Amino acid sequence: WEGEDLEVPVMFVRTTEDYTSHFPITRSSMKFTTDSYHKKDLETYWFDFETRLESFKEGLNHTKYYEDAYPFFFVDMGPIGPAGCMGADIDHDFQSSWIQPCLDDYESIYNFSIDTNNFYWSKILQGVKLALEKLDGDCVVTMPDIIGSMTVLAGMRGHNKFFKDLIKRPDEVKEALRHIEDQIIIMYEKLSDILLEKQGYMAFWNGIISKKPTYTPQNDISVTISPQRFREFDIPGKEKLIRKYAHTVYHLDGPGSLKHLDHILNLEKLNAVQWIPGAGQPGGHITTGEDAQNEYEVDTGMMHWIDQLKKIKSHGKSIELFLNPKDAGQLVKELGPKGLLLKIKCKNDKEAKKTIEEIKKVC
Numbered sequence: 001w002e003g004e005d006l007e008v009p010v011m012f013v014r015t016t017e018d019y020t021s022h023f024p025i026t027r028s029s030m031k032f033t034t035d036s037y038h039k040k041d042l043e044t045y046w047f048d049f050e051t052r053l054e055s056f057k058e059g060l061n062h063t064k065y066y067e068d069a070y071p072f073f074f075v076d077m078g079p080i081g082p083a084g085c086m087g088a089d090i091d092h093d094f095q096s097s098w099i100q101p102c103l104d105d106y107e108s109i110y111n112f113s114i115d116t117n118n119f120y121w122s123k124i125l126q127g128v129k130l131a132l133e134k135l136d137g138d139c140v141v142t143m144p145d146i147i148g149s150m151t152v153l154a155g156m157r158g159h160n161k162f163f164k165d166l167i168k169r170p171d172e173v174k175e176a177l178r179h180i181e182d183q184i185i186i187m188y189e190k191l192s193d194i195l196l197e198k199q200g201y202m203a204f205w206n207g208i209i210s211k212k213p214t215y216t217p218q219n220d221i222s223v224t225i226s227p228q229r230f231r232e233f234d235i236p237g238k239e240k241l242i243r244k245y246a247h248t249v250y251h252l253d254g255p256g257s258l259k260h261l262d263h264i265l266n267l268e269k270l271n272a273v274q275w276i277p278g279a280g281q282p283g284g285h286i287t288t289g290e291d292a293q294n295e296y297e298v299d300t301g302m303m304h305w306i307d308q309l310k311k312i313k314s315h316g317k318s319i320e321l322f323l324n325p326k327d328a329g330q331l332v333k334e335l336g337p338k339g340l341l342l343k344i345k346c347k348n349d350k351e352a353k354k355t356i357e358e359i360k361k362v363c
Helices: 042-047 049-060 106-111 119-135 149-157 159-168 170-199 227-244 255-265 302-314 325-335 349-362
Strands: 010-016 063-067 089-092 097-100 247-253 272-276 318-322 340-346
Touching: 010 349, 049 119, 063 349, 097 149, 106 170, 119 170, 149 159, 149 170, 149 227, 159 170, 170 227, 227 247, 227 255, 247 255, 255 302, 272 302, 302 318, 302 325, 325 340, 325 349, 340 349
Parallel strands: 010 340, 247 272, 272 318, 318 340
Antiparallel strands: 010 063, 089 097
8 A cells, every 4th residue: 555665566376276166156156157056046146145155165265375365255246336225226147237227317316325225235234244243354354346436327327328418418417426426435434434343454345455444446437438528527536535535546447448547647645556457358357268257367468568557656556466377477577566466366386386486586
């Protein structure tokens, strides 16, 4: 968080051996598959936190953590942000979740607010509290994925309508965004208070520990708008949240989002950038085979983005990366260890130790 000049980068290195699960595969399992019997039970996969915790703990028995890594339980309800918790319609499958259009006019945005009786909000609270109780300090419990206000509003309004509204109804869009940001703050502060009180620290969905409130701003639809509209509609809300919370790392996802990098780096209080190249891109998530669903399984090729990564560092921001073991040594040699957090999944103990040794050797 402080961007200090360390001797070696922060390294989250882990291995998970193959194993036969004795529980249904859930959203929290460490074992990923494309044809498991769990596909008959969507309810268990997403919403049964008792089973999700059992399947997660089973995976811990087959996982080893190295260097700075530690286990964390992500209270994952999919990338719905506050939308579902405000009463928006949500669709789920066994890959992700989507916000369904439900906002016919901007005047009705105030009918959508965080509600203690809401199904998704109650499930998130249940997941956080149950994880804190059942895991009892054995691993970190994190926030859910609270996506950005623009992504929420575009989903609720319908993307085609929303993009036209940016041109035809800009003032109404801005007012709606501010309302959603207020709901994000309500949701965030309730959950962060619980985590800080019970753990003495907290983490957002990316699992990075902080003893102070930490937040991961993002805009998953930024690839579809110009830098000018990004600056006009989204940056004010991002700046408000970044100034409000002590430790922040921007989730920058996909080559199409790089056009906004200058505006993001100009956010003075932003601590770090998490660069995700995108599925199928060099250094990006694997898109085929059994590893396709595992966020830690990434291809080689991160050096393709070295100029952008150096630019991030030149602005005094730290960097968080999911990294293929084969890229580790060369990347650290180019970037140096300062302000670098590497998340590396290895196949086995031998590869993990070799990767760590290669990183330390170039430092």
